Amino acid sequence: MKTNQLPIRRRAYIATMKTIMWISALITCALIIGIIVYVFVKGIPFISWDLLSTSPTYIPHHIGILPDIMNTIYIVIASLVVMVPLGAGAAIYLEEYATNQKVVAVIEYAAETLSGIPSIIYGLVGMLFFCEFAGLRTSILAGALTLVIMNLPSIMRTTQESLKTVPQSYREGAFALGAGKWRVIRTVVLPGCVDGIITGCVLATGRILGESAALLFTAGFAHALNGFFQGLMSPGATLTVALYVYAKEQGEFGAAFAIAAILMVLTLGINSLAMWLENHFKKLREQGYPQEKSKE
Amino acid sequence: MNASDNHNNETIISTKDLCVWYDDFQALIDVSMEIPEKSITALIGPSGCGKSTFLRTLNRMNDLIDCAKTTGNVYYRGQDIFQSSMEVSELRRHIGMVFQKPNPFPMSVYDNIAYGPRTHGIKSRAKLDDIVERSLRNAAIWEEVRDKLRQNALGLSGGQQQRLCIARALAVQPDVLLMDEPTSALDPISTTKIEELILQLKENYTIIIVTHNMQQALRISDGTAFFLLGDLIEYGSTDVIFSTPSDKRTEDYITGRFG
Numbered sequence: 325m326k327t328n329q330l331p332i333r334r335r336a337y338i339a340t341m342k343t344i345m346w347i348s349a350l351i352t353c354a355l356i357i358g359i360i361v362y363v364f365v366k367g368i369p370f371i372s373w374d375l376l377s378t379s380p381t382y383i384p385h386h387i388g389i390l391p392d393i394m395n396t397i398y399i400v401i402a403s404l405v406v407m408v409p410l411g412a413g414a415a416i417y418l419e420e421y422a423t424n425q426k427v428v429a430v431i432e433y434a435a436e437t438l439s440g441i442p443s444i445i446y447g448l449v450g451m452l453f454f455c456e457f458a459g460l461r462t463s464i465l466a467g468a469l470t471l472v473i474m475n476l477p478s479i480m481r482t483t484q485e486s487l488k489t490v491p492q493s494y495r496e497g498a499f500a501l502g503a504g505k506w507r508v509i510r511t512v513v514l515p516g517c518v519d520g521i522i523t524g525c526v527l528a529t530g531r532i533l534g535e536s537a538a539l540l541f542t543a544g545f546a547h548a549l550n551g552f553f554q555g556l557m558s559p560g561a562t563l564t565v566a567l568y569v570y571a572k573e574q575g576e577f578g579a580a581f582a583i584a585a586i587l588m589v590l591t592l593g594i595n596s597l598a599m600w601l602e603n604h605f606k607k608l609r610e611q612g613y614p615q616e617k618s619k620e
Numbered sequence: 621m622n623a624s625d626n627h628n629n630e631t632i633i634s635t636k637d638l639c640v641w642y643d644d645f646q647a648l649i650d651v652s653m654e655i656p657e658k659s660i661t662a663l664i665g666p667s668g669c670g671k672s673t674f675l676r677t678l679n680r681m682n683d684l685i686d687c688a689k690t691t692g693n694v695y696y697r698g699q700d701i702f703q704s705s706m707e708v709s710e711l712r713r714h715i716g717m718v719f720q721k722p723n724p725f726p727m728s729v730y731d732n733i734a735y736g737p738r739t740h741g742i743k744s745r746a747k748l749d750d751i752v753e754r755s756l757r758n759a760a761i762w763e764e765v766r767d768k769l770r771q772n773a774l775g776l777s778g779g780q781q782q783r784l785c786i787a788r789a790l791a792v793q794p795d796v797l798l799m800d801e802p803t804s805a806l807d808p809i810s811t812t813k814i815e816e817l818i819l820q821l822k823e824n825y826t827i828i829i830v831t832h833n834m835q836q837a838l839r840i841s842d843g844t845a846f847f848l849l850g851d852l853i854e855y856g857s858t859d860v861i862f863s864t865p866s867d868k869r870t871e872d873y874i875t876g877r878f879g
């Protein structure tokens with residue numbers, strides 16, 4: 325049936341709905357593009373090599389975000405280093421070892437629930453537990469550990485999902501040759517799910533870049549430039565926290581918009597990386613796993 | 621029950637009152653069977669009658685299914701395979717398995733074959749090279765893949781993949797090969813090749829093969845066992861089973877009246 329054979333009221337209705345949807349789509353796009361353009365226009369003039377490569381000083385008044393960049397890198401590294409073994413380990417346990425399906429279901433439900441909790445609550449708990457109880461005080465490490473707890477459920481779930489994509493027939497083939505559980509996991513299952521773990525890491529990195537509430541409580545606002553290990557034990561602002569501090573407490577909107585622009589570029593980069601990795605691993609999977617080494 | 625035709629060969633695997641349950645469903649009911657060495661035994665019967673279950677019990681692959689429970693005994697060379705002294709890994713080294721759908725690992729041809737030997741501790745390159753060549757030759761696929769050893773096994777054709785899987789199973793020098801409908805996913809030419817291969821392997825290996833193809837059972841097997849709803853109905857030499865079965869249900873099945 326063609327549209328022009330429909331009664332006129334029906335045609336008017338369809339046309340109106342179409343227009344409304346078109347306008348909604350237009351407004352959404354315009355808002356997104358508007359925000360991006362606005363941030364770039366306000367931020368880019370303030371981005372300079374000097375801003376990126378120096379620390380801030382009060383006298384003379386000077387703003388540099390190098391410490392914030394380093395803090396961001398430290399916190400991402402520290403979080404991933406703790407998060408990946410824990411999350412992947414939990415996923416491997418649940419998928420490959422756990423036999424009690426009820427326990428698995430409970431843990432999965434708990435993980436789902438945990439990932440829905442507002443991050444400021446993680447911040448509060450992280451502050452009480454890591455900063456006070458565990459004695460880490462306000463530090464990058466306490467922030468990183470709080471982020472670990474926040475992101476653990478999601479990295480566990482992505483790993484679980486990718487473990488599920490490894491065909492059961494691979495496992496059976498390996499078991500039938502007399503391989504033990506751990507060998508099967510190490511040689512046949514894990515190579516098939518590295519992509520899931522890596523994609524999970526990239527997504528987690530994206531969330532860490534964007535996190536502020538939990539870090540305000542746990543990692544603090546300092547702009548001091550430290551090496552990695554000293555940095556971990558000291559308070560420090562990540563880029564996102566620095567953005568908040570500059571905009572809200574110091575009224576330095578130029579610096580705030582510069583950081584916003586940088587964060588937006590980073591987020592874009594990370595999302596593209598995640599997409600590229602997914603395709604890359606899909607291709608790799610079709611080509612097969614890397615080979616085992618043998619002694620000459 | 622005994623396959624009378626092979627009385628000259630020693631029994632390598634025997635089961636006694638073997639029962640298998642999946643939760644409350646009984647898939648095998650008191651199966652007692654003796655399988656002679658260096659012969660081909662075909663397991664036939666309609667879908668769901670427990671052939672695969674029986675096969676997977678023999679090398680304890682059914683251990684992998686959480687809801688499966690087993691009672692009764694299975695002896696491999698006189699040793700009870702369910703006893704705690706039995707190393708599952710050793711048992712599976714001696715009793716290899718080939719699956720219905722070819723399941724090469726997504727690795728190179730070489731690494732597929734070397735997987736088993738490496739699992740059992742062989743690391744020397746020279747030894748592995750030797751095992752890989754010998755296994756591929758034994759599985760009649762060496763000529764086709766000798767120039768592709770470093771290529772991904774998933775690039776081979778279905779028939780080649782299945783012979784690769786047979787070679788992979790042979791690489792750990794098993795005594796017994798369990799084959800679960802190894803040709804049902806293959807074209808007729810590949811099927812013929814694999815049947816010829818199985819007949820060759822009989823020289824050195826004991827083969828237990830599940831098949832839906834009566835012609836295949838008749839062509840290659842020495843003994844045939846007919847299962848129905850978890851019961852071993854009849855077991856004897858293939859000639860006898862196909863010419864003068866003693867049970868009406870066997871006759872009905874092989875003449876295609878059901879199944």
Ligand SMILES: Nc1ncnc2c1ncn2[C@@H]1O[C@H](COP(=O)(O)OP(=O)(O)O)[C@@H](O)[C@H]1O
Nearest residue numbers: 642647666667668669670671672673674685687
């Ligand atoms: N993992 C399993 N869980 C529950 N039931 C199963 C499982 N595997 C097989 N069964 C059941 O056991 C019976 C025998 O199955 P199977 O041994 O695969 O038969 P066949 O190979 O002769 O077709 C079937 O009724 C099947 O539904």
Ligand SMILES: [Mg+2]
Nearest residue numbers: 671672673800
């Ligand atoms: Mg079957």
